[in-house]
Amino acid sequence: MARGELIKKLLASHGRDDEFRAVAELIIGEEERKGNVALARSLRKVLDASASTPAAQSSRPRGLAPLIPFPDAAAELVERIEPTHVLGDVVLSADNVRVLKGLVEEFRRAEDIQRKALPVRSRVLFCGPPGTGKTLTAEVFAAELKLPFFVVKLDRLISSFLGETAGNVRKVFEFARKQPCVVFLDEFDALARARDDASEHSELRRVVNSLLLFIERIKPNGFLVAATNLEDSIDSAIFRRFDEVMWFDLPTKAQIGQFLKRKFRNVQVDVDPATFIDAFAEYSLADIERACLQAIKAPIIARRVKVEAGDMQGAVKDMVRRRRGRARRKS
Ligand SMILES: Nc1ncnc2c1ncn2[C@@H]1O[C@H](COP(=O)(O)OP(=O)(O)OP(=O)(O)O)[C@@H](O)[C@H]1O
Numbered sequence: 001m002a003r004g005e006l007i008k009k010l011l012a013s014h015g016r017d018d019e020f021r022a023v024a025e026l027i028i029g030e031e032e033r034k035g036n037v038a039l040a041r042s043l044r045k046v047l048d049a050s051a052s053t054p055a056a057q058s059s060r061p062r063g064l065a066p067l068i069p070f071p072d073a074a075a076e077l078v079e080r081i082e083p084t085h086v087l088g089d090v091v092l093s094a095d096n097v098r099v100l101k102g103l104v105e106e107f108r109r110a111e112d113i114q115r116k117a118l119p120v121r122s123r124v125l126f127c128g129p130p131g132t133g134k135t136l137t138a139e140v141f142a143a144e145l146k147l148p149f150f151v152v153k154l155d156r157l158i159s160s161f162l163g164e165t166a167g168n169v170r171k172v173f174e175f176a177r178k179q180p181c182v183v184f185l186d187e188f189d190a191l192a193r194a195r196d197d198a199s200e201h202s203e204l205r206r207v208v209n210s211l212l213l214f215i216e217r218i219k220p221n222g223f224l225v226a227a228t229n230l231e232d233s234i235d236s237a238i239f240r241r242f243d244e245v246m247w248f249d250l251p252t253k254a255q256i257g258q259f260l261k262r263k264f265r266n267v268q269v270d271v272d273p274a275t276f277i278d279a280f281a282e283y284s285l286a287d288i289e290r291a292c293l294q295a296i297k298a299p300i301i302a303r304r305v306k307v308e309a310g311d312m313q314g315a316v317k318d319m320v321r322r323r324r325g326r327a328r329r330k331s
Pocket residue numbers: 089090091092128129130131132133134135136137227228229248259284285286287289
């Protein structure tokens with residue numbers, strides 16, 4: 001939106017806190033998108049301070065209620081996470097990199113696309129086994145877009161929808177709709193499960209339907225990213241509500257190699273971590289990450305300097321043991 005329009009909106013929203021905050025967030029988002037990170041950060045500071053400090057509240061003109069710092073109203077359901085990773089930290093398939101970059105580019109050109117009455121992709125589904133980087137990629141995606149990143153715990157949201165906090169849930173979605181942000185629906189399979197159960201439970205059906213409606217209506221002003229590791233439980237009615245789907249798989253050997261190189265970049269080693277690529281095959285990068293950290297810590301604990309072959313072997317052994325233990329308990 002043009003800056004003049006935003007300022008007009010801001011002035012017009014005087015006295016209506018939710019709206020004022022939403023417009024202020026739009027202005028901040030616009031500055032973030034333009035790359036004016038420092039300005040955006042200081043604007044956010046002012047905005048947050050004006051909402052929370054007693055001094056700010058007492059100096060506020062009468063009749064203007066305190067701003068509700070998002071997402072306090074539903075802190076148990078939504079968390080704002082400051083991204084700590086960058087795109088280079090994630091090992092992704094070439095397809096996923098292409099899709100991700102395409103979405104970022106499209107978002108940057110959203111206004112031009114919309115001016116031609118064309119839709120902008122804004123709803124993305126991540127599918128894949130546990131520990132393959134879905135949550136990490138969502139975080140990095142928000143960082144690339146320079147948008148605030150809100151993580152919604154879907155299972156809690158569904159259960160609280162049924163309870164007393166239904167109003168909070170609505171607030172979360174209302175706010176998320178008004179400001180440019182990435183809303184991440186983690187554990188999205190909870191929705192699919194709830195949908196299955198909903199046939200006998202009219203209240204639950206109402207909840208599931210309103211969630212689906214929200215997904216359908218979310219504006220391209222932000223992104224909705226949902227992640228599931230139970231692809232089979234996502235039926236086609238849910239599937240088609242997403243503009244884009246990205247699949248996450250267990251890493252290839254080349255990707256394991258790439259990950260190890262990065263992980264051991266600043267670590268002193270007595271062994272080439274690449275010799276363990278085969279041992280790590282068929283494991284997720286979350287498992288491999290855990291094993292690497294264990295191996296990297298081993299010399300510190302033993303008051304040595306370098307990671308040795310034995311440290312790596314011990315960590316791999318624990319990784320294998322862990323998986324065997326789980327498999328045994330499942331069968
Ligand atoms: N593709 C990847 N690239 C780099 N690191 C990864 C990748 N996948 C997993 N990891 C490591 O494993 C950790 C956990 O990954 P993440 O939480 O993103 O997995 P997930 O797919 O969301 O799993 P789940 O389905 O259990 O939620 C990451 O924080 C990172 O350290």
